[in-house]
Amino acid sequence: MVDTKKLAVVLVVDDEPAVLETFESILEGKFTVLTARGGVEALERVTKESINLVFLDITMPDMDGIRVLRKIKEYDENLAVIMATATDSARKAVEAMQLGACNYITKPFDAREVLAAAEKALAQEKLRKEVIYLRSQKEEIKFDNIIGKSKKIREIYKIIEKVAENDATVLISGESGTGKELIARAIHFNSTRREKPFIPINCASIPENLLESELFGHEKGAFTDAINQKLGMFELADEGTLFLDEISGLRFDVQSNLLRALEEKEVRRLGGTKLIKVDVRILSATNVDLKQAVQEGKFRQDLYYRLNVVPIYLAPLRERKEDIPVLVDHFLKRYNQVFRKKIEGLTQEALECLMSYEWPGNIRELKNVIERLAALKDDGIITHKDLPFDIFVNSSLAKNFKAEGGLKEAGKDFEKKYIEAVLERVGGNKTKAAKILGIHRNALFNKMKSWA
Ligand SMILES: Nc1ncnc2c1ncn2[C@@H]1O[C@H](COP(=O)(O)OP(=O)(O)OP(=O)(O)O)[C@@H](O)[C@H]1O
Numbered sequence: 001m002v003d004t005k006k007l008a009v010v011l012v013v014d015d016e017p018a019v020l021e022t023f024e025s026i027l028e029g030k031f032t033v034l035t036a037r038g039g040v041e042a043l044e045r046v047t048k049e050s051i052n053l054v055f056l057d058i059t060m061p062d063m064d065g066i067r068v069l070r071k072i073k074e075y076d077e078n079l080a081v082i083m084a085t086a087t088d089s090a091r092k093a094v095e096a097m098q099l100g101a102c103n104y105i106t107k108p109f110d111a112r113e114v115l116a117a118a119e120k121a122l123a124q125e126k127l128r129k130e131v132i133y134l135r136s137q138k139e140e141i142k143f144d145n146i147i148g149k150s151k152k153i154r155e156i157y158k159i160i161e162k163v164a165e166n167d168a169t170v171l172i173s174g175e176s177g178t179g180k181e182l183i184a185r186a187i188h189f190n191s192t193r194r195e196k197p198f199i200p201i202n203c204a205s206i207p208e209n210l211l212e213s214e215l216f217g218h219e220k221g222a223f224t225d226a227i228n229q230k231l232g233m234f235e236l237a238d239e240g241t242l243f244l245d246e247i248s249g250l251r252f253d254v255q256s257n258l259l260r261a262l263e264e265k266e267v268r269r270l271g272g273t274k275l276i277k278v279d280v281r282i283l284s285a286t287n288v289d290l291k292q293a294v295q296e297g298k299f300r301q302d303l304y305y306r307l308n309v310v311p312i313y314l315a316p317l318r319e320r321k322e323d324i325p326v327l328v329d330h331f332l333k334r335y336n337q338v339f340r341k342k343i344e345g346l347t348q349e350a351l352e353c354l355m356s357y358e359w360p361g362n363i364r365e366l367k368n369v370i371e372r373l374a375a376l377k378d379d380g381i382i383t384h385k386d387l388p389f390d391i392f393v394n395s396s397l398a399k400n401f402k403a404e405g406g407l408k409e410a411g412k413d414f415e416k417k418y419i420e421a422v423l424e425r426v427g428g429n430k431t432k433a434a435k436i437l438g439i440h441r442n443a444l445f446n447k448m449k450s451w452a
């Protein structure tokens, strides 16, 4: 199979041309090899080019290898450096390791040893990136099943299958809670990048002045608070997927930088000079109409086209009501497990209430409702009386509701639900609730006593 992935870039630093040649012949084909004839040239390359690993000779006439190492680490503490030493300079090798070199090899060089050291160092570099990435994840990576059987969701399954196979840029739009992030995760975890990071970044919730350094990273001293060098999300997501959530929240100038990064497949850390190659798949999401934002001049048109190569639109739940029963089943199963309950299901009436409700918060709201029902009930069947007041009164059932005991009972039932809803809203404070209800506190107490 032809490996089309880009090769890692290895810089070999030695004052002897013959040594450089030996390294080149060993590393060629597996890595992109750059060379430097001394410390000064090495530092110049490190600061200008995107390098993954350095083989550094310890004894060089123009600048001692240890000094070069210090400078490299000052510039980029994450860059992997392997020292190349003569057998008699073991003491220096130890010093180098303490300064942050990741390994050392001794002359004369054995091809197998050189390759193994390079591969190990690069694997460690990757691992380190992954650790940084995992720490940055608030939530563990998960792949929730996407539930639904409506025509609309079945069409989405098809698109996911298709785009998971390639690297197409996808823009997912839909109201809040419709499952945009779930879809983005599904695309990533079904793609060839699944073993690599999936990094979500919420463009609307990160303070504007920080967003750029979150995305692209920064060098030490790039601005007042930049005490250390920081890798950006693009670098951390290398070979994986970057999920740009609420993309409309991007400031205009950051939009330009993002477009450049997408087109050139390169990023520059803030305050940095060199361009760093990145191989990142971009998925983005929006709950506002991005096209309209373009028309209003709030979003760059060129960036919009770049992101919207494959559009996925998630319809609100109220437009795919056939999904409600399967979603309810799914969430009920899950929360029965979570809370160790044995709830069997919902009555037909209760389900009708859920089906006729408008679900402004979409699937997230439905999920929360089921979670709450499961938390409150132990077993048996959920009836319409168990449902939150808002859902009950907004449903068609309430409009056609016929209480068993006639109007009087219905009135009582309604009153109870209403009072409960008010109480909930004021956190159980009866004085406040009574005020809102327009009755005396004692009257509220009496009513509550009558339910017991
Ligand atoms: N089809 C589905 N099947 C199962 N669970 C779903 C489905 N769609 C959404 N969910 C669940 O609903 C919740 C909300 O989904 P998600 O966070 O993906 O929505 P979103 O569109 O990103 O919302 P927002 O715009 O508010 O960020 C999540 O817990 C998700 O797992």
Ligand SMILES: [Mg+2]
Pocket (backbone or CB within 6 Å): 180, 181, 245
């Ligand atoms: Mg989301």
